Amino acid sequence: xxxxxxxxxxxxxxxxxxxIAQYRLNRNLTQGALxxxxxxxxxxxxxxxxxxxxxxxxxxxxxxxxxxxxxxxxLIPEPASSPIQQVKMQGxxxxxxxxxxxxxxxxxxxxxxxxx
Numbered sequence: 368x369x370x371x372x373x374x375x376x377x378x379x380x381x382x383x384x385x386x387i388a389q390y391r392l393n394r395n396l397t398q399g400a401l402x403x404x405x406x407x408x409x410x411x412x413x414x415x416x417x418x419x420x421x422x423x424x425x426x427x428x429x430x431x432x433x434x435x436x437x438x439x440x441x442l443i444p445e446p447a448s449s450p451i452q453q454v455k456m457q458g459x460x461x462x463x464x465x466x467x468x469x470x471x472x473x474x475x476x477x478x479x480x481x482x483x
Contacts, residue, residue, distance in 0.1 A: 394433065
């Protein structure tokens with residue numbers, strides 16, 4: 368099964384668990400051995416392999432133990448900013464989004480209650 372937008376979260380977790388289990392079996396590791404190497408409990412690994420929801424940190428530990436953590440670069444590549452944005456930022460890292468600037472400035476000098 369491929370990871371596509373139309374599948375449910377449950378189906379995605381199940382497929383992710385199946386793939387982790389297959390990588391574990393390809394390395395000829397028991398659940399206990401991989402869990403120990405990853406620093407998680409055997410029960411946690413079992414839950415992940417069966418598609419149950421778990422802490423992301425535990426999944427990262429298992430991916431690291433299977434030498435798969437680098438594959439996250441493909442999953443979530445580092446975002447590239449546009450050339451115009453790079454010139455505006457001039458080496459600064461963007462930390463916030465901003466709303467579009469309003470072109471409506473004051474129409475005249477300020478006065479109390481809008482009266483002159």
